[in-house]
Amino acid sequence: EVQLVESGGGLIQPGGSLRLSCAASGFTVSSTYLSWVRQAPGKGLVWISTIYSGGSTYYADSVKGRFTISRDTSKNTVFLQMSSLRAEDTAVYFCARGAHGGNYVDYWGQGTLVTVSS
Amino acid sequence: QSALTQPASVSGSPGQSITISCTGTSSDVGRYKYVSWYQQRPGEAPKLILFDVSNRPSGVSNRFSGSKSDNTASLTISGLQAEDEAYYYCSSYTISATWVFGAGTELTVL
Numbered sequence: 160e161v162q163l164v165e166s167g168g169g170l171i172q173p174g175g176s177l178r179l180s181c182a183a184s185g186f187t188v189s190s191t192y193l194s195w196v197r198q199a200p201g202k203g204l205v206w207i208s209t210i211y212s213g214g215s216t217y218y219a220d221s222v223k224g225r226f227t228i229s230r231d232t233s234k235n236t237v238f239l240q241m242s243s244l245r246a247e248d249t250a251v252y253f254c255a256r257g258a259h260g261g262n263y264v265d266y267w268g269q270g271t272l273v274t275v276s277s
Numbered sequence: 278q279s280a281l282t283q284p285a286s287v288s289g290s291p292g293q294s295i296t297i298s299c300t301g302t303s304s305d306v307g308r309y310k311y312v313s314w315y316q317q318r319p320g321e322a323p324k325l326i327l328f329d330v331s332n333r334p335s336g337v338s339n340r341f342s343g344s345k346s347d348n349t350a351s352l353t354i355s356g357l358q359a360e361d362e363a364y365y366y367c368s369s370y371t372i373s374a375t376w377v378f379g380a381g382t383e384l385t386v387l
Contacts, residue, residue: 194376203280203381204315204323217375220278253322254376262370263313265334267322 161185170272183255192257197250281379299367307348311370
């Protein structure tokens with residue numbers, strides 16, 4: 160059974176850093192692409208970043224240069240390192256698996272809440 | 278990376294059909310057949326209901342169907358049921374090898 164479990168969220172001051180983790184089970188993180196999608200309170204889904212099976216990475220303009228996506232295949236985990244956090248980064252962050260050979264998300268984690276506030 | 282355009286809300290009575298539109302550009306919806314739709318209930322993670330415009334994952338009711346014309350994709354839910362009440366989001370792969378979501382549509386079953 161495919162499972163994605165996010166962790167690492169919390170309250171952080173503006174300008175601070177945080178690392179989110181997404182522990183995967185039921186598949187290997189290097190076999191397909193993994194993405195992070197966020198949802199601000201009461202708002203819609205916004206794609207943030209993707210790491211492909213080959214290791215290439217992509218970012219939304221809103222986080223480029225501040226966020227870094229990576230993976231540890233030995234832990235079967237994907238990470239999102241977030242720095243220079245702003246109030247507008249406050250959101251639930253979802254880890255999402257890309258379908259093998261497809262261009263869509265087929266599994267989502269339950270999300271982890273990041274609150275940027277002083 | 279502007280969000281795809283969806284109506285903020287739609288409503289229908291049980292048994293009726295509704296359609297939610299999703300308008301993008303020639304760099305995303307208009308360029309690829311990689312439009313997917315997600316259902317999200319409050320407090321829950323999104324759930325995939327359609328991929329590649331009109332394909333249903335295993336276990337998704339055949340009351341959900343999709344289509345695309347030029348830069349606009351559509352989700353149709355027929356035989357509305359109370360359990361269909363949720364937010365619906367479209368998503369498209371883009372020419373930049375990224376993804377873009379719609380702003381979401383709230384479906385109310387009257």
